[in-house]
Amino acid sequence: MVVFFVMEILPIEVTAMGAIGILLLFDVLTWQEAISGFSNPAVITIGAIFIMSRALVKTGFLEVFADFxxxxxxxxxxxxxxxxxLTVSIISGFINNTAAVAIFIPLGIDLCQRFRISPTKVLLPLSYAAIFGGTLTxxxxxxxxxxxxIMEEMNMAPFSMFEFTKLGLIFLVLGTLYNMIISKWFMPSRSIISSLTRKYHMGSFxxxxxxxxxxxxxGNAYKDLDISQKYNLQVYKIIRDSKNIRFNLQNIIIREGDIFLxxxxxxxxxxxxxxxxxLLLTDVKMNVAELTGKNHVIVEGLVSQQSALIGKTLQEFDFRNRYGSFVLAVKRQRELLRDKIAHIRLKFSDTLLIMVPKERxxxxxxxxxxxxxxxxxIHLRYxxxxxxxxxxxxxxxxxxxxxxxxxxxxxxxxxILLLVMRTLSIQDAYESISWSVIFLIASLVPMGIAIQKTNLDExxxxxxIGIGTLIGGxxxxxxxxxxxVLYGVTFILSAFISNAAVAVMLTPIGIMLATILNVDPRPFLVAICFGASCSFMTPMGYQTNMMVFAPxxxxxKDFFQMGIPLTLVFWITAVYWIPRFWAF
Structure with a gap:
């Protein structure tokens, strides 16, 4: 299962549900335990917070406040x-940090445009700011x-609203100073501002x-015109009369109507x-007037975490008719795309180059x-x-x-009040919820029960404890x-597996550790919360890292070079302060 989580062979929520199915099949879990996650208070609370965050974002208040x-x-x-x-960090303590990054990526790029600096210097610190800002509350x-x-289900006192704030503020101060240092002196200037959209270089689409x-x-072979060097392009195939030509491309004599991928x-x-x-092509063919129209602008769109585009092709989604816009190109950061644009199944954080009428x-x-x-x-929407x-x-x-x-x-x-007062429509509420997160956590909760029932926690x-004994001598x-040791295990796992999955799996273990050592489990559980949340070392470690990867x-290597030092600083800080704030 861990391999499936790390490699994302299936969507992670499907992997989690598959694991529950296996545990149910072999009677490790009862059917009541298998579906208990869907009534878990955390799942319900997270869903409600998605709705409240959406209502706040819709007002435009956060953009106005941050811009001010x-x-x-x-x-x-x-x-x-x-x-x-600093504003990003503070706001991330009050709303879902993925939503916060979605708001602030365009604002961050606007700042880069204003000061003529590369967005590469700002966007990764933006993600880090949202991550450690989320630990405030x-x-x-x-x-x-x-x-x-999970603590509440085990008859322990749950965490209070601001119980994390004292350590979260220390992380905030250290993290913000670290962000400023890497932003000014260590982040590369890889992404250029002066591009087609006047914001930044898009890389290869x-x-x-x-x-x-x-x-x-x-009548020419494209090697004769040296177009690969002149235009810095790489041809993957030529489509002629519905046939794909993939080999010896440089020597193919080009004809009218050939399509280059x-x-x-x-x-x-x-x-x-x-x-x-x-001519540029898209999922539906455009005519020359549409391609050269003066009332069109070209923008980039990043596929959001709760996007209905995920798992669909542009044709299946009917992108052109829905938005009156054309997708000219697609970019995916960790995978080389070689299919026709219309046939690509989109994923979270894919970047689309879109030609859109100004009025749309x-x-x-x-x-x-x-x-x-x-x-x-940027304005308030009344x-x-x-x-x-x-x-x-x-x-x-x-x-x-x-x-x-x-x-x-x-x-x-x-x-409920937001819906009753019609500040948010029911459709907006449905769309605001990241159902993949809801299903993932609901599927992970029974796994925590299984860990206890199989004595895997012990x-x-x-x-x-054995590792700790070796270290302690x-x-x-x-x-x-x-x-x-527990904090270290937590942040290493979180670099490759969903932080919610890590938290669910390690919480019973943290409680068992306290039982074995005959100490209060609260410090261990705080360490799990901070270790799982503060994932800086890989793009897949946290959704916000994936969101800034392409822009x-x-x-x-950027995540390793910038994330590992910050992770170690937080590790040392947590180990020093947690026992002082939450005594054993």
């Missing part, structure tokens, strides 16, 4: 970036809610060209189109399916009871913090050493 604070920095570049990253990340829910009747390519960057894409008299841009921008990386439209959407999350947090009502009750009531706990083992033109 950023402008306080004036023309002082690094002060403005510092304010921006109970609702900042789903991991905290999942662990707290997969796209298609059709040879026009007056193209100078006709190529990887090319945006700047050279338009240059190649104009000079070689070829707002429809595309307000869609939950795409994060449009384009010029910003919809029905818009002010209530701004107040509901702080009200929920205060009611929970003062013990007036439990968090699950407060979150449900907040979401076996793993003893293994961790004998008997009279200090629980702080076990805490350090920032990052490479895997």
């Amino acid at each position: 604070l950023a402008k306080k920095g004036g023309n002082r570049k690094w002060l403005t970036i510092f304010i921006f990253l 109970l609702i900042g990340t789903s991991t905290n809610l999942v662990v707290s829910s 997969l796209t298609e060209f059709k040879v026009g009747e007056d193209s100078p390519l006709i 190529v990887h090319i960057n945006v700047k050279d894409m338009l240059k190649f189109k104009d000079e070689m008299k070829v 841009l707002e429809i595309l921008r307000t869609s939950n399916n795409l994060i449009v990386l384009e010029e910003l439209d 919809e029905r009871y818009w002010w209530f959407s701004i107040l509901v999350i702080p009200a929920v947090m205060l009611l929970v913090a003062f013990g007036v009502i439990p968090i699950v009750k407060a979150a449900i009531l907040g979401a 076996v793993t706990g003893n293994l961790i 004998g008997e009279g083992l200090d629980p702080v050493i076990i805490l350090a 920032g033109q990052y490479r895997l």
Whole structure:
């Protein structure tokens, strides 16, 4: 199962459900236990928070607030970036941090445009800021809610709303200083601002060209015209009369109507189109008037986590008719695409190059399916009871913090009030929920039960104690050493597996460790929360890392080089402060 999680052979929620099916088949779990995750308080709370976050995002308040604070920095570049990253962290403590990054990627790119710096220097720190900002409160990340829910089921006192804040603030200070250092001196300037969209260089996209009747390519082999070097493109195949030509491409004599499937960057894409008299293609063929129309703009769209595009082709989604727009090219950061654009099944964080009529841009921008990386439209949207959407999350947090009502009750009531007052439509509510996250966590909860029933928690706990004994050098083992080992195991697993999965699997083990050592389990559970949430070392370790991977033109080594030092700093910090804030 771990291999399936790491390799993502199937969607991770499907892998989790498959594991539950196996446990149910072999009677490790009863059917009641197998479906218990869907009534788990954490799952219900997370769903309600998605709805409340969507209502807040819809008002435009967060963009206005962040833009207002950023402008306080004036023309002082690094002060403005510092304010921006700090704002991201604080807001991520109040709303889902994936939603926060979706809002702030375009704002971050706008700052880069303003100060003429590469987005590569800002977007990875933006993701990191959202990640450690989520550790400020109970609702900042789903991991905290999942662990707290398991504690409650085991008749332990759950975490309070601001119980994480004292350590979270230390992480915030250290993380923000670290972000500023790497942003200014260590992040590469790989992604260039001056591109077709005037925001940043797009890297190589997969796209298609059709040879026009007056193209100078006709009658020549493309090696004769040296187009690979001149336009920095790579041809994967030529489609002629519905036949795919994949071999000896450089020597094929080109004919009118041939279709080239190529990887090319945006700047050279338009240059190649104009000079070689070829037509760009999309999922549905466009005519020349549509391609050259002055009322169109070209923007990039990042496929969001809850996008209905995920798992579908552009034709199946009917992209052109839904948005009146054309997808010119597709980019995927960790996989080489060689299929026709219309046949590519889209994934989370894929980047689409879209030609859209100016009058349809707002429809595309307000869609939950795409994060449009384009010029910003920053203003408050005065919809029905818009002010209530701004107040509901702080009200929920205060009611929970003062013990007036439990968090699950407060979150449900907040979401219901937003729907009843029509500040959010029921369709918006459905679309706001990341159903993959809901199904993943609901499927993982029974796995925690299975770990306890099979005594895997005790076996793993003893293994961790064995490692701690080797490190500590004998008997009279200090629980702080076990805490350090547990935190280390947690962040290593989280680099490759969903942080929610890691939290569910390790929480019973943390409780068992406390039982074996005869100490309070709370410090161990805090370590699991922070270790699972603070995943900086890989793009797949956290959704926000995946979201900035393509726009920032990052490479895997960037995450290792920038993420490992920050992870080690947080590890040392957590091991020092957790026993002082939560005594054994």
